[in-house]
Amino acid sequence: MSAVPLEAVVIGASAGAMEALSALLPALPQNFRLPVFVVVHLPPDRKSLFAEIFQAKCRVPVREAEDKEPIRAGTVYFAPPNYHLLIETGRSIALSSDEPVLYSRPAIDVLFESAADAYGPALAGIILSGANEDGARGLKAVAAAGGVTMIQRPDEAQAPDMPLAALAACPQAHILPVAGIAAFLQAL
């Protein structure tokens, strides 16, 4: 699918995220070598339980991203609530307190656009279930940089709006059920 070996995966999800991610992240094999960055829309005032929940379910390490952290292979990073998560071209993690994008902080677009700058064609971008259009612009940026783009099948997603908006912005993306996306990642 990609011209170069992939070096990182970015995932965006909103409403229906728990179900979709539960079918995807635990499927990652223990020896999975790519870092995975995940933005899930969250209420800003609450501690996120995603990292804890998935740490218990996954065979790879799962954590909430901290600012300036060096990126570790085979680790799943969740954006913390109330911060944008960005990837630096020097391949480290950055957080920002900039204004929300499409009412969201963290925003999927912010992660995807910065990761597309950092990884270029060596990036896979995945849009899962969600009820708004965040991620559409970001996925387009991933495609423009030559990366792999995947969208959960809208009819399978609990909330189809985000996959549909991503598809409209990025028609060349692969449409797959979550099981298909999991199989793709497992084969990396």
Add this chain to the structure above:
Amino acid sequence: MSELGAAALEDIEIRLLLEALYLRYHYDFRHYAPASLKRRLRLARDQLGFKTISALQEGLLHEPDMLPVLLGYLTVQVSEMFRDPSYFKAIRETVVPHLRTYPSLKLWIAGCSDGEELYSFVILFREEGLEERTLFYATDINQEALARAQAGVFSLERMQLFTENHRKSGGKSSLSDYYSAAYGRASFDKSLRERVVFADHSLVTDAVFAEMHMISCRNVLIYFDRELQDRAVGLFKDSLARKGFLGLGAKENLRFSRHAGAFSDFVREEKIYQRRAE
């Protein structure tokens, strides 16, 4: 001539613009974390109607009126009063008892932006009976933000969140006691500013200006690269009295800092540190 990718070209344009900003106006963003800076500059380019970052740079160099506009883009950050209520709760419950032992106090809100954090601290100190012995310093590099902080006017629709945060932080009064509402705005009482010094101060280029008992600098260091973070933390270290306190944002830490050894964890989970006595 070799082909140069659009991304590489943009990186050159950004470096040149930051250099121009520094040489022309002495604002130094050259060591800001690049990913977020790039995002802000693209936003400024698009919203101000420039085709390229280079064109934005030309405008900036020749039209001084552009400076505050661009600074608005480069320094805007969106905070809340009592953001992360557990942080303010920890200040109230574990830091305040120490601060009470001093006859007079100096508190520095570094990078105060529009003032949400400043007002949170003044209210908390008033509730704890410390306000009258405290001098508050609120600094930022953005003059317009400082002016907004000094005005203390926020959109009324934000008050619900601020009130909820204040309550969760262990607030002993009602937030509505401190502001008057009119025309969709909440104006905070001017008595809250009586002991506040507002000042233009840069963590990048300016020096220590007073000895502090506590510094709160939340979600500012995330915008700096590691080198600049080291400079800022060094400045905090040199500004703090022995056993003084430093509070950072929920996702910031001193782990990667050259000055980590000068501080001990005070409330680890809230990123509150204490200057070691040495």
